[in-house]
Amino acid sequence: MKELVVISGKGGTGKTSLTASFAALATGAVLADCDVDAADLHLILAPEHRHREEFRSGHAATIRAADCVGCGRCAELCRYDSIFPAIRTDDGAPVFEVDASACEGCGVCVWNCPANAIDFPEQVCGEWFISTTRHGSMVHARLTPGAENSGLLVALVREKSRQVAKQEKRDLVLVDGPPGTGCPVIAAVTGASSLLVVTEPTVSGEHDLERVLALAQHFRIPAAVCINKWDLHPELTERIETKARAAGAIPVGRVRYDKAATAAQRQGLAVVEADPGPMADDIRAVWTTWLDALDTSALPTST
Ligand code: SF4
Numbered sequence: 337m338k339e340l341v342v343i344s345g346k347g348g349t350g351k352t353s354l355t356a357s358f359a360a361l362a363t364g365a366v367l368a369d370c371d372v373d374a375a376d377l378h379l380i381l382a383p384e385h386r387h388r389e390e391f392r393s394g395h396a397a398t399i400r401a402a403d404c405v406g407c408g409r410c411a412e413l414c415r416y417d418s419i420f421p422a423i424r425t426d427d428g429a430p431v432f433e434v435d436a437s438a439c440e441g442c443g444v445c446v447w448n449c450p451a452n453a454i455d456f457p458e459q460v461c462g463e464w465f466i467s468t469t470r471h472g473s474m475v476h477a478r479l480t481p482g483a484e485n486s487g488l489l490v491a492l493v494r495e496k497s498r499q500v501a502k503q504e505k506r507d508l509v510l511v512d513g514p515p516g517t518g519c520p521v522i523a524a525v526t527g528a529s530s531l532l533v534v535t536e537p538t539v540s541g542e543h544d545l546e547r548v549l550a551l552a553q554h555f556r557i558p559a560a561v562c563i564n565k566w567d568l569h570p571e572l573t574e575r576i577e578t579k580a581r582a583a584g585a586i587p588v589g590r591v592r593y594d595k596a597a598t599a600a601q602r603q604g605l606a607v608v609e610a611d612p613g614p615m616a617d618d619i620r621a622v623w624t625t626w627l628d629a630l631d632t633s634a635l636p637t638s639t
Pocket residue numbers: 399403404405406407408409410411431432448449450451452453454
């Protein structure tokens with residue numbers, strides 16, 4: 337089974353728009369939306385949920401006011417200043433409370449409370465889904481706003497998408513990865529068959545590409561590069577592709593700037609579904625060139 341991951345050094349490069357078109361072109365892949373902090377592949381693929389589950393990760397302390405003797409030991413020990421004095425409503429006794437938004441879930445207060453008055457439940461940090469789309473099954477998730485552990489949720493989405501692929505006897509998982517180079521990206525790319533890095537011909541795009549290729553090199557994952565909106569700055573496009581080659585990545589094509597992308601989004605369609613024009617041709621060419629490049633064993637090298 338191959339796992340192809342589309343990533344970008346930052347948001348707004350057109351990564352998800354291209355992934356939606358690849359989903360349409362792949363015919364029979366299982367799709368995984370690993371951009372769990374700002375998932376939007378569903379806006380184009382309109383998934384119908386057939387399985388939904390809570391994502392639980394980490395713990396948070398809560399003090400039972402009825403059992404608290406107000407000794408303040410928990411507040412003394414909390415290194416995150418998450419515990420503050422309060423008044424028990426029943427009898428006006430001094431007790432303590434936890435600021436849930438500041439609790440880091442370390443558990444120190446729980447273990448040291450002499451009255452055993454602190455609960456430590458697992459936190460629901462979001463939910464994940466297995467859905468049906470017009471281009472195959474899709475595993476996706478939604479992280480609760482402000483919740484952490486997005487790397488764990490990304491790892492979960494990847495694991496479930498592999499399971500679905502096995503069950504459905506699919507040999508390809510196509511992943512829409514998170515932007516950046518942080519923990520969620522590492523969770524999205526580790527062990528992938530190939531990365532496609534989508535970037536733009538801007539100075540920040542060039543810089544971000546270098547960081548992403550360094551990540552690919554570190555994890556020894558073959559990488560391909562696609563320049564989106566390349567015609568906005570042809571010279572910089574040339575320079576970025578040269579740098580990509582020097583870093584051991586394979587430039588697999590350019591996609592022009594075209595209002596067809598926005599028009600397709602408004603219709604809830606991928607560009608290759610909505611528009612038979614030159615942008616769709618560009619995207620098809622990138623997809624086939626990327627697939628052809630899978631058989632080469634090129635790995636990114638240090639930039
Ligand atoms: S350590 Fe326990 S009993 Fe003491 S103030 Fe904190 S919650 Fe209350």
